[in-house]
Amino acid sequence: MAAVAEPAEEGLIVVGGGIGGLATALAVAGAGWSVRVLERSPDFREIGAGIQLAPNATRLLDRWGLLDRLVDVGVLPSRLVLRSAMSGRELTCLHLDEKFRETYKGPYIVLHRSDLLAALVDACRSRPTITLEVDKTVTEVLEDGDGVEVTCSDGSRRTASALVGADGLWSAIRRRIVDDEPICSGFVSYRGAVPLEAVSEHPSLDDVVAWIGPGLHFVQYPLRRGELYNQVAVFRSDEYARGEEDWGTPEELDRRFASCCPQVVAALPALRRDNRWVMYDREPVASWSSGRITLVGDAAHPMLQYLAQGACQAFEDAACLGAALQGRGADEVAAAFGGYSDARSPQASRVQRRARVWGDIWHVDGVGALLRDELLLQRDPYDYRHIEWLYGPTASCSWRDA
Amino acid sequence: MAAVAEPAEEGLIVVGGGIGGLATALAVAGAGWSVRVLERSPDFREIGAGIQLAPNATRLLDRWGLLDRLVDVGVLPSRLVLRSAMSGRELTCLHLDEKFRETYKGPYIVLHRSDLLAALVDACRSRPTITLEVDKTVTEVLEDGDGVEVTCSDGSRRTASALVGADGLWSAIRRRIVDDEPICSGFVSYRGAVPLEAVSEHPSLDDVVAWIGPGLHFVQYPLRRGELYNQVAVFRSDEYARGEEDWGTPEELDRRFASCCPQVVAALPALRRDNRWVMYDREPVASWSSGRITLVGDAAHPMLQYLAQGACQAFEDAACLGAALQGRGADEVAAAFGGYSDARSPQASRVQRRARVWGDIWHVDGVGALLRDELLLQRDPYDYRHIEWLYGPTASCSWRDA
Numbered sequence: 001m002a003a004v005a006e007p008a009e010e011g012l013i014v015v016g017g018g019i020g021g022l023a024t025a026l027a028v029a030g031a032g033w034s035v036r037v038l039e040r041s042p043d044f045r046e047i048g049a050g051i052q053l054a055p056n057a058t059r060l061l062d063r064w065g066l067l068d069r070l071v072d073v074g075v076l077p078s079r080l081v082l083r084s085a086m087s088g089r090e091l092t093c094l095h096l097d098e099k100f101r102e103t104y105k106g107p108y109i110v111l112h113r114s115d116l117l118a119a120l121v122d123a124c125r126s127r128p129t130i131t132l133e134v135d136k137t138v139t140e141v142l143e144d145g146d147g148v149e150v151t152c153s154d155g156s157r158r159t160a161s162a163l164v165g166a167d168g169l170w171s172a173i174r175r176r177i178v179d180d181e182p183i184c185s186g187f188v189s190y191r192g193a194v195p196l197e198a199v200s201e202h203p204s205l206d207d208v209v210a211w212i213g214p215g216l217h218f219v220q221y222p223l224r225r226g227e228l229y230n231q232v233a234v235f236r237s238d239e240y241a242r243g244e245e246d247w248g249t250p251e252e253l254d255r256r257f258a259s260c261c262p263q264v265v266a267a268l269p270a271l272r273r274d275n276r277w278v279m280y281d282r283e284p285v286a287s288w289s290s291g292r293i294t295l296v297g298d299a300a301h302p303m304l305q306y307l308a309q310g311a312c313q314a315f316e317d318a319a320c321l322g323a324a325l326q327g328r329g330a331d332e333v334a335a336a337f338g339g340y341s342d343a344r345s346p347q348a349s350r351v352q353r354r355a356r357v358w359g360d361i362w363h364v365d366g367v368g369a370l371l372r373d374e375l376l377l378q379r380d381p382y383d384y385r386h387i388e389w390l391y392g393p394t395a396s397c398s399w400r401d402a
Numbered sequence: 403m404a405a406v407a408e409p410a411e412e413g414l415i416v417v418g419g420g421i422g423g424l425a426t427a428l429a430v431a432g433a434g435w436s437v438r439v440l441e442r443s444p445d446f447r448e449i450g451a452g453i454q455l456a457p458n459a460t461r462l463l464d465r466w467g468l469l470d471r472l473v474d475v476g477v478l479p480s481r482l483v484l485r486s487a488m489s490g491r492e493l494t495c496l497h498l499d500e501k502f503r504e505t506y507k508g509p510y511i512v513l514h515r516s517d518l519l520a521a522l523v524d525a526c527r528s529r530p531t532i533t534l535e536v537d538k539t540v541t542e543v544l545e546d547g548d549g550v551e552v553t554c555s556d557g558s559r560r561t562a563s564a565l566v567g568a569d570g571l572w573s574a575i576r577r578r579i580v581d582d583e584p585i586c587s588g589f590v591s592y593r594g595a596v597p598l599e600a601v602s603e604h605p606s607l608d609d610v611v612a613w614i615g616p617g618l619h620f621v622q623y624p625l626r627r628g629e630l631y632n633q634v635a636v637f638r639s640d641e642y643a644r645g646e647e648d649w650g651t652p653e654e655l656d657r658r659f660a661s662c663c664p665q666v667v668a669a670l671p672a673l674r675r676d677n678r679w680v681m682y683d684r685e686p687v688a689s690w691s692s693g694r695i696t697l698v699g700d701a702a703h704p705m706l707q708y709l710a711q712g713a714c715q716a717f718e719d720a721a722c723l724g725a726a727l728q729g730r731g732a733d734e735v736a737a738a739f740g741g742y743s744d745a746r747s748p749q750a751s752r753v754q755r756r757a758r759v760w761g762d763i764w765h766v767d768g769v770g771a772l773l774r775d776e777l778l779l780q781r782d783p784y785d786y787r788h789i790e791w792l793y794g795p796t797a798s799c800s801w802r803d804a
Contacts, residue, residue, distance in 0.1 A: 357769060364768075364773070367762035367770060368768070368769060368770025371773040375780075378777075
């Protein structure tokens with residue numbers, strides 16, 4: 001590799017300073033590596049909406065010393081509740097109580113994405129072996145047997161022993177490893193946090209509530225000690241199915257939700273409509289590591305949001321990658337990356353697949369909805385069978401034994 | 403009514419000598435009325451296939467003195483079993499045991515339709531107040547305040563105080579009362595009994611087994627003391643959906659069932675293909691009586707076959723009509739018919755509607771099938787909640803108190 005004239009700097013480059021990239025920096029620095037995070041935006045920021053963190057994530061945040069701060073700025077909901085968006089009826093719930101926390105060794109938290117990002121940024125800044133750089137858009141990556149060199153759009157170059165792509169759904173780094181494209185689900189999402197006073201209708205300030213219905217759902221929960229209220233409306237766009245250019249518009253949103261139960265209809269005016277997100281995922285892959293380059297989070301395994309595991313799975317990546325690099329030198333990085341990817345891929349792929357099925361279950365119509373409601377109504381709220389695989393320990397990573 | 407010159411003969415004319423018409427003759431004769439059954443075929447006959455009789459029917463057959471004979475020529479299955487037509491897995495069952503028989507005051511029987519019809523014919527013939535006539539196709543019905551007069555295609559005329567249309571799905575009598583048409587479900591059925599030796603594959607000689615799958619199902623059970631084996635294959639025709647003239651062909655049958663589990667595929671060669679039936683029903687109506695004319699069975703409330711209640715509901719009609727006419731004279735017949743129809747319509751309508759839903763549940767695809775299977779697998783085989791409304795006593799008729 002002619003371009004890498006000098007010996008590569010020891011350490012890791014993380015491309016992307018979002019939640020997954022910063023968590024990776026923390027975990028890898030904790031394993032004794034120096035890390036440089038390259039963020040293309042002028043500052044570290046997240047969208048103005050909520051995020052859910054299940055115990056498989058909060059266990060790790062606790063290990064990284066961040067949990068107390070996040071609990072302070074977040075909300076510990078009492079329950080996850082599924083309600084019919086059509087009848088309004090409560091179908092089932094999961095109690096996020098002492099029994100739940102003890103079983104899964106961590107709480108369930110909801111918080112503002114920017115509060116989570118700020119905590120991660122501060123934690124990275126407090127570590128001398130982590131360097132955060134903004135305004136760095138990576139345009140070229142060169143790799144040889146000794147290391148990697150990236151070139152940014154401002155002409156600057158950085159070298160390291162290895163590189164982690166934490167650049168999200170549309171990851172440019174992934175293109176070096178996997179030849180695929182994001183898959184559009186045809187669903188669009190409106191989401192955002194508003195001051196609690198702006199919300200005239202909410203089912204509960206203690207619960208995360210998902211109203212589910214044919215081809216749509218609506219999620220509500222409080223944020224930031226109850227000062228904010230997060231609302232997410234998601235629907236399958238008929239405009240998309242008809243091949244229209246501009247689809248999933250606010251007008252279609254209003255049309256689609258007009259037939260929901262009064263509680264949902266009454267909550268919609270406070271929904272933020274200033275931005276919308278199309279829901280994508282990709283097919284699972286068996287490996288996302290190649291030589292000295294690997295991926296984390298959405299770059300590795302983008303998933304539909306129905307299990308609320310996007311950030312949680314990125315944290316599992318970060319922890320697993322840290323464990324894989326622990327005690328290993330620059331010459332062992334390819335093996336460590338391969339081991340990390342092998343360890344994480346089965347579970348991450350399972351989450352990708354099951355998120356699709358869970359979405360189908362939420363959105364099923366006709367007699368399928370009848371069967372789903374009956375099944376959920378019969379469910380014991382303390383039946384953990386359907387969360388054990390997700391929140392409980394698995395064999396995928398050594399950190400899980402910690 | 404000029405055509406009815408002489409005073410009408412006391413008694414009832416039943417148009418149609420099928421299972422429902424003959425049962426009506428028996429029940430009404432039992433209430434003290436004379437009955438004349440007019441059958442258009444040259445003899446009384448039924449298709450060469452099986453029929454299921456649930457306790458709501460066998461209780462009545464017992465009262466009419468027919469149950470012992472039917473048990474002798476039929477089979478008392480041990481269980482009703484639902485299995486996945488795709489995986490082959492048993493999903494749930496209903497034990498038709500002592501507990502079941504005691505709860506519902508009658509056994510569950512399966513038998514050959516011709517054996518049931520023969521028992522009904524013999525019982526009618528043994529009653530001096532019942533006259534059975536064949537080769538009588540009714541072409542005209544006149545009604546006045548005193549009675550009815552029918553004209554047959556051979557020019558013969560019969561008079562009576564009142565008339566019951568037991569002329570099935572395509573009922574001509576119904577047209578006088580209800581302005582509607584049968585609704586085609588787009589499903590077609592192949593059915594028939596074959597000697598047991600002709601069947602190389604069967605799941606059990608003790609059970610009624612329904613294999614259910616996306617847009618199709620397959621039913622198997624033994625008949626006539628186990629000498630015959632009844633098989634029914636039903637599927638939603640894509641050829642029908644495409645608007646083809648000749649649809650639901652044996653070729654389509656083979657294509658549709660090719661992806662079923664090996665047990666179903668292996669059983670198909672023994673399926674009779676010499677005749678096929680399109681599945682129809684009609685919308686429920688609140689009343690099917692008008693003056694001196696009423697309807698029973700499929701003429702009154704044709705239903706999809708998913709609850710196996712066609713004959714059973716006709717028996718309920720017959721019993722209820724008998725109870726309504728008991729102790730009443732010719733001048734009270736219109737009131738009796740109105741009372742009968744009012745009493746029977748809520749339950750018969752419920753069966754019509756729920757048969758559609760039950761069919762949708764059997765035939766659901768995708769995630770709906772996943773949910774259904776989970777729900778059925780969780781079901782306690784002794785949970786009677788979903789049969790109580792059908793097999794248990796209801797308030798619809800006084801005979802139920804008997």
